[in-house]
């Protein structure tokens with residue numbers, strides 16, 4: 001079933017980070033529609049290079065692929081049957097890095113919102129969730 005080699009996946013993943021991918025564009029566009037303004041390059045100097053930075057509300061947004069970042073309970077977070085050890089250690093490294101990044105950002109006073117790839121399937125629900133960033137009162141419910 002899983003015919004993409006790990007090497008190819010790694011290559012794909014490294015490419016994903018350096019381009020303005022579909023999901024990130026969608027989230028940016030939804031945020032823009034909500035009235036948020038941001039610069040595209042602001043994530044570069046921050047831990048984990050957040051996909052979107054909203055300086056006005058000191059919030060960083062990561063758009064995480066469910067597979068790579070192991071969205072808990074998500075059907076997209078499958079585990080390939082072959083080379084189980086390779087995948088397990090890779091996933092564990094990703095998880096550890098993600099946790100560290102969130103910790104560092106929070107320590108520096110940033111709110112951190114994770115948008116999961118599967119959330120892009122329901123734009124209305126995602127828009128409603130993103131809208132909660134607008135008020136300090138609701139922001140904490142969608143941020144780490």
Ligand SMILES: [Zn+2]
Pocket residue numbers: 066071074075076077116117118119
């Ligand atoms: Zn998911």
